[in-house]
Amino acid sequence: MSQVEQSLELDAPAARELLEHDENAVLVDVRGEDEWAGGYIPGAVLVPLRELTERIGDVVPDRSRNVVLYCAVGARSLRGARALHELGYERPVSLAGGIVNWLTRGYPSTLERTLEPEQRERYSRHVLIPEVGEAGQLKLLDTSMLLIGAGGLGSPSALYLAAAGVGRLGIVDDDVVDESNLQRQVLHSTARLGEPKAESAKRTLTELNPDVEVATFQERITSENVDRILADGWDVIVDGADNFPTRYLINDASVWHDIPVVHGSIYRFEGQTTVFKPHEGPCYRCLFPQPPPPELAPSCAEGGVLGVLPGVIGSLQANEALKLALGAGDPLIGRLLLFDALSTSFTEVAIRRDPDCPVCGDNPTITEYIDYVEFCAAR
C-alpha cells in the first residue's frame, strides 16, 4: 500500500476524534439511499458514491477541509477518498471498517438496529406484513414474556412465541413430563418422560429458534416467590395455570406489577381467553370475584380435555400476546372470548372493570398477597 493510500484511511477512534475536534470537518456517507434510511452517523451528509465527484464541489467547496467518507465496511469510501484526492482535495479520508466497525465500537449513530441477514430470512413472512415489518420484528426480539405453565396451553403459545422471535421467554413450571400429558402438551415428547417440563420446554424452544433466550423457573409460583419471578422485566404474562389459587395470585401480582396478562382456560370441549391489562381494562377479579366451590372446579385430569382444545386457546393467547408486544390491532381487553369445540363456535361477552374490585378498583381492600389456597377452598 502506498503512502497516499495509507493516509487515505483513518480508523474509527481517530476518525471520531477528528470529527469531535475539527468542527469544519465534513462527514460524507457514500452509501445508497436504502442503507442511509436504515440509519447513519449523526452529522453525516448523504452523497452516494456514484454521485460523489459530481456533487462534492457543492457539498464541500473548500478543498482544504478535512473530509471523512464512510460506507458500510470501508471499500466504497476508500474509492471515494481516492477520487477526492485526485480532484485536489487535500485531506480526504475513508473511515476504515465503515459504519459497521463504528457501530461495533458502540459509537453514536441514528442507526436503529436492523435485523441480521439470517433473521431477515427467518422472519421474512413477518417483515412482509406492514403491521409488523422490520421495526415490529425488532420489537418482538426485544420483548420478554413470562409463561405460567409449560403444559396444554403453554405448549402452543410458547412454540408460536418462540417461532415469532420473542426475544426472551420465561417458563414457570415445577412439573415433570408424564405420559398422560403427551395427548396435548406438544412441547414435550415420549423421549422426555420424567424430565422437568421447564427444561424440556427450553430444549424444544431453543432448537426451534436459537434467537430466543429461555429462562426457566422450576418452581410452583407462590406468594413467596411471585415478586422475584415477576421482577425480571416481563412485558407480558401468558397465563396457562392449572388451578384457581394460582390464577388469583397471578392476577393480584400482575395488577401490582402492572403487567398485562393473557388469560386462557380450558375444560373438555370449551375454552376461554381474554386480556387483563391493569388499570385499562378489568382484571380477573372483576370478571370472577369468586372462584367456584371446589366440587365445581374439576381438573382436566378428572374431567378430561380434548387434546386440540389447548392448541386453539393457547394459539389465541399467543396471538394476543404478539399484538400487545407490537401494539397492533384490538387486543381482547374487556372482552371474553368463549370457544366451543363441539359446535365450532366463538362467542364474545363484555367484561368491565369493577370500580369496587378489591384489587384493581378505586379503593382497593386487598393490597398484599393473601392465602390463595384458603381463599379458593373456603367457597
Place this chain on the structure above:
Amino acid sequence: MTTVRIPPTLRPDAEGEREIAAAGSTVREVLDEVGARFPRLRARIFENGNIAAFVNVYVGGEDIRTQDGLDTQVSDGSTVILLPAMAGGTLASLAGGASRLAQPASGAASTR
C-alpha cells in the same frame, strides 16, 4: 323462547343438557323456569334469592350485573349464558403442595 347455555361444570346438575329452552321476559323468569325443571341447578346457581357470586350471567353479551341484574329483560330468541370461572383447576392443587407429593402421577402433575 330463550336459550340458556349451561357450562360443562354445571351440566351434571342439568341432566347433562348443554342448552335449555325456557320462556320469560326477564332473566329471573327464564331461570325460574329452568330451575323448576332442574332443582339441583337452581340450588347451585342461586344464593339467597340472587345469582351466586361465582356464576356470571350474560344476556346479549353483557353481564347482567352491569345491567338490571335478574330483572334484565330478555327478548324472544335471545341467549342467556351461565358462566362460572374455569381454571382447568385441580382439587389436588387446591390443597397446596403437600398433596401433590402424595399424588404425583394423577394430581396436579397431569392437569395442564
